[in-house]
Amino acid sequence: MAKGKVDKPVNNGVNVDALFGAQEALKNAPEAAKFKWRAQVEWIKGTHSRTTVEKFYGLGAEQKHKEKFKFDADHPEIFAAEDNAATPVEIVLAGLASCLTAGVAAVAQARKVQLRSVSATLEAGMDVRGILGMDEDIRNGFDGIKVTYNIDADASPEDIKAIVAQSQKRSAVYDIITNPTNVTVEVV
């Protein structure tokens, strides 16, 4: 049981009342809980591409971000590319980092723990002989991901660990990375 040790109201900028409200509302309307996330990509040149996200589906209707967000991706120069942007695998790390960190803020808020600072370093190992097709026994993807959090908060080290563990338990990207997902790629 995490206990807030401050008397002033805890504010991590997360509206947990709204989240608990959504939980309650979706209990009786499971269809509204079904979301579709979408992205569109355009090839630019070489390994450089640009993905945009804008529309998604949820709460029984089409939804839209406030603006169209763009994510460029490329490969570094040592891969004989132009290094116009982060590599796709780094964007995966960014996704995991953001998802876990949002979770830390939300769980801390729910447990009435005031956060002062949250930072994390992520490192993922990869043997590129996999993607180069040099050895079928080496996978293309990461051989592991290490996330190291540094958190300053009004809570005991154990309570902070529990917040980070709970954030992993409830993280979409953590689940996507740790469990298999069917992927269907079609050409039309």
Place this chain on the structure above:
Amino acid sequence: MSWCLAARSIDHVVLERGEVANTWRTERWPSLTLLTPNWQSRLPGFGYEGDDPDGFRTLPETIAFLERYARHVSPPLKTHCPVTSVRRAADGYEVATPQGTWDCKAVVLATGGFNIAQVPKLSDAAPARIVQLNPVQYRNPESLPPGGVMVVGAAATGAQLADEIQRSGRPVTLAVGEHVRAIRTYRGKDMQWWMNAAGLNDERYDEVENLTRARSLPSFQLAGYRDRRNIDLNALTSLGVKLVGRLAGIQDGKAQFSGSLRNVCELADLKLNRLLNRIDEWAAENGVSDVVDPPHRPEPTRVEASPPLGLDFERAGIRTIVWATGFRPDYSWLEVPVLDRKGNIRHEGGVVTEAPGLYLLGLTFLRRRKSSLIDGVGDDARDLSAHLAAHLGEPRSGKHAGLA
């Protein structure tokens, strides 16, 4: 419940599909023991009088114990009387059985939550040559084919079976999802002694922070063996059991495991330590600290640096999968529309408010943390029999209550 109803002079009948202690007789593996010490099997009007209060009953001893209790209460019992339907009638409920039909003002469903062994859909994808068993079908390690065994699930059942199968010389791979770690003995006292003394077992359903979660939590990784050994993941690892992540899929003869093993172990370690902190606080506040051993914290669960994410059944020599993936209740005979979308009955502490006169007994955290223990049924039966009596109106009016 029959004892409580009789004490209130409420006319009733107890319907049993087989014999007294039927589930224990026919649907559990022979080495199963009670997870609670002998002293803790306190039933209304009945307690432990033997000379081994701290021991654990074996399966035959548990059956004999329940038989003795049945003789003691001497309820109006119909055995071999499976209920085929319960439906609403003009003035209550109609309970149909092959031995006839009862019209009741009230019905208590004391069939429990552990009727059907749940096996996930992904079991269909297991290679045809693999023998698959659930805990109802499982008897003992010797009846399994020689070779490796994958046990799926690490609650009490999975951990107990992993322990005994590994000890039989068959190498066990244990797929571990979210679990609840426990230790048999803490500060020289049984874990259930603490749960009982510190009032944790008496925590009520309307006091607990997240009831849905409390009701769906996996069981403690505990066994009631004579040597009081732990069966937590560290104990199993020391025996040689191989821990892998939650079974996430089976494809082309290969099992896929979740990469979340480290986190589920971390969650379980933190949860156990919170429980031990609570126990220590209680001990300090109640002057118990000096008469028990000093506190300690169990070693964090050992997880190898990179647990395997996949396994080829053939190459790993695995011949058997034991699905210890939980039980669910069987309400196939219940024709009253009170089930939620997960197949559980909506209720308020055992009172089925949508169907007045319908009650539940013996489910996990029905009214208290101890509700699914033999030790917990008494308090629940006292509460619910009072509610039931009020529902029937004035006592001694000759109205019926049936127990399915």
